[in-house]
Amino acid sequence: MNTSKNPEANITPGSIILGKWSQNQYTILRELGSGATGTVYLARGNGTKVALKVSSDSLSITSEVNVLKYLSKVQGKKLGPSFIEMDDWVHTGRSIPFYVMEYVQGDTLFSFMKQRKDEWFGIILIQLLGDLHDLHNAGWVFGDLKPDNLLISGPPPKIRWLDVGGTTMVGRAIKEYTEFFDRGFWGLGSRRAEPSYDLFAVAMIIINFAYPSRFEKKEGGWEQLKRYIDKERWLRKYSRFLDKAINGQYQSALEMKQDLLSYYSKKTSPTIHKRTKSISYHKKPNPQMRYQKKKVQKRRGYLETILIVLIMFAFYVIYLIGHM
Amino acid sequence: MRKGTLRQILLITDGCSNHGEDPVAIAALAKEKGITVNVIGILSRNEAYGEHGLKEVEDIAMSGGGISQIVYANQLAQTVKMVTQKAMTQTIHGMINKELTHILGEGQQMEDLPPEKRGQVMEVVDEFGEMVDLEVLILVDISASMDDKLPTVQESLIDLSISLNSRTGNNLFAIYAFPGKRQPIDRLIDWDPQLDSLVKTFKKISTGGITPTGPALREALELFSEKRSKQELLGGDDEYIEESGS
Known part of the structure; x- marks a missing residue:
């Protein structure tokens, strides 16, 4: 197969691809990538951005379109990029097959x-x-x-x-x-x-x-x-x-x-597990500290009770005085 | 549609022929006999694409109705598979285009159909490629300069058999090397569905300076005819395969 026949070579940003069958027109914005079966471009058509694949191999491109069409029939989920249309572009006397699909960004x-x-x-x-x-x-x-x-x-x-x-x-x-x-x-x-x-x-x-x-x-x-x-x-x-x-x-x-x-x-998924492990490593004296904190808290608890008892006692005294 | 058998010769070489008949002419003869000739030209690591006398590689494939590809040894495995399968699809495509011409009239090909219809035809091409039986005769140049590339050739051929044996259709492979010791080509493996037995194959390397590509191709053609007449003698072996596979 002669690779110099590659039609993708003459496509540059600004090129206009016209579909022979649908008469739809696409303006090439830039190349997105190229692989064994052709080149994918970002293009604009009908005011929206689309991905457009051009290939010199009409067999493999047709085969791919068949797959895309089947995938769009799988309901409920978008598995591949959604298929828009397939057409031919007549350029310098040759018919070059291409297809248009959703432009997936990410x-x-x-x-x-x-x-x-x-x-x-x-x-x-x-x-x-x-x-x-x-x-x-x-x-x-x-x-x-x-x-x-x-x-x-x-x-x-x-x-x-x-x-x-x-x-x-x-x-x-x-x-x-x-x-x-x-x-x-x-x-x-x-x-x-x-x-x-x-x-x-x-x-x-x-x-x-x-x-x-x-x-x-x-x-x-x-x-x-x-x-x-x-x-x-x-x-x-x-x-x-x-x-x-x-x-x-x-x-x-x-x-x-x-x-x-x-x-x-699982709670002990590897990442979380590793992280808690590393935390506990850094704060090894932790249990003791927590214990001390508890002690402080306990003491504060005692103080509160004593205070409440004292206040209640004071009210009681006032009450008694009032009755006298 | 009848399932049938596709026949291919895959020539793996690293140089120009310099002995005997013109391989381009023999390839044309092969095409007439319904056998596709594909050629892979191997470059050495320090060799640029243009330097090599690889025009012959292209010419043989073009004349043999097949596909040619020039690669460095490390890309060989993917290339061998790609060339064989592409040639297969191309042949089927050609056959189907012929059928279309019958149905739709002169000059009508798959590419002239609207995309919708083309997709349906392609499904048939794909299915045919999956089901069809395939016979590949691999012809390996073992002249001295190929010495260091032969382990890679061997690996790629095993890889090819993995790919083709994943299809539904049956395969038969034969491997021949040229130049042979006394004849133009030596048999390494006779028709076999697997290439696992390849391990021991590439031990004997000829050190001669001649590359008789033309005579080697002619011998390879003979082998297809011999095989077919043997099958006919055995009585419709082909038909049996067709029935069991469908």
Whole structure:
């Protein structure tokens, strides 16, 4: 395939994309990102900001639109960006396919986490697993699940999916994946679309959070991943979930979600536990101090009673005098 | 629609042919026989994209109705998978376009349909790609300069088998290396649905300076014909696969 045919090369801010079928017009504002199947731009059409994807590969773009349309049929929840329309742009004698979708604004997962406390990571994971469960129930597997494809929109913070290029019907072969997040790459399973494929990727996202620059595959397999999990203190608290997700022991996203949920709901969740521990460490003489305080309080209590008794006695004296 | 079988040759090389027939011509012959030729050109670490005589890589693929890609060895795994699957989709797309021309008239292709309809056609293409049986003959250049790249080639081929075996359709792989010791190509693995047996394969490296890409391709074509006639002798093996898979 000749890459110099790339139509994305001639698109710059200010370019106007005109749809051949709908006659709708979009003005390109800037590039949002580009991947294996095309480039996504921020554009303005009908006074609203939209995301517009242009690709030289009419097959994969059509396939993607099919997925987006299916996802918008999953009721109750916005799983992917909502689909607006697909059209062709006739430019320099060639017909270039493009599609328009909702522009999802937000932070990437890792930049969001930079400004937040640790417990947010758990909440985002639980949200993600809930959405994945809905997706799986609708008969799809996300496929190319990785931090770059996740965005935190809000407020309130809510996880959203960006690129559905890898989203595959359950039972088929995964369309698109990224090696680090792919169980096939690590020698830990097939590339058949099933819920456990996505859950493996969720585990790798957790590992990626501890190793921001990722790591190379050596011997691969569970042995290598286990070694990297054990090496990183922050990761060790997740090791039970990671073990199960990586080795395909969760039957559904819901099962993993509930596992995490019960872990985070415990009063001694790792972060809080660590924090109270550190507080009690700094105030080790604390119990004694509290005891002293109690003593003071007790003494003050005595004083009050004596005072009340005295006042009552004084009134009683006055009363007696009055009667005399 | 009949499920059928797609046939591909995947040529992995790092240089220009310098011996025997013109590989571009043989690739054209392959296309006529219904076999797609894809080519992956591997660059060495210190080699820039332009330096290499890689025009031939593109020409062979173009003439063979397939896809070519030039990569550094470390990107090989993803590329092998991408090229094979893309070529597969492209072939199916071509077949479906032919059908569309039958139905809608001359010059009508999927791209001429309104987006709505195009989506429906694409669903068929996707489904076909999932179900179709695939035969890939992998032809690996093992001339001296490929020496340090062969472990990566091996890994990428195992990776390819993971990807393709995740499909519903059946696969058969065969691996041949060229130049061979006495013949143009040597067999490393005969038609097999798995590539796990690959581990021991790339031990014997030829050190000759010749790269007979053309003759190697011709031999590869022969292997497809041989295989087909064998199947015919066995009596409708193809049909049996079709029924069990659908």
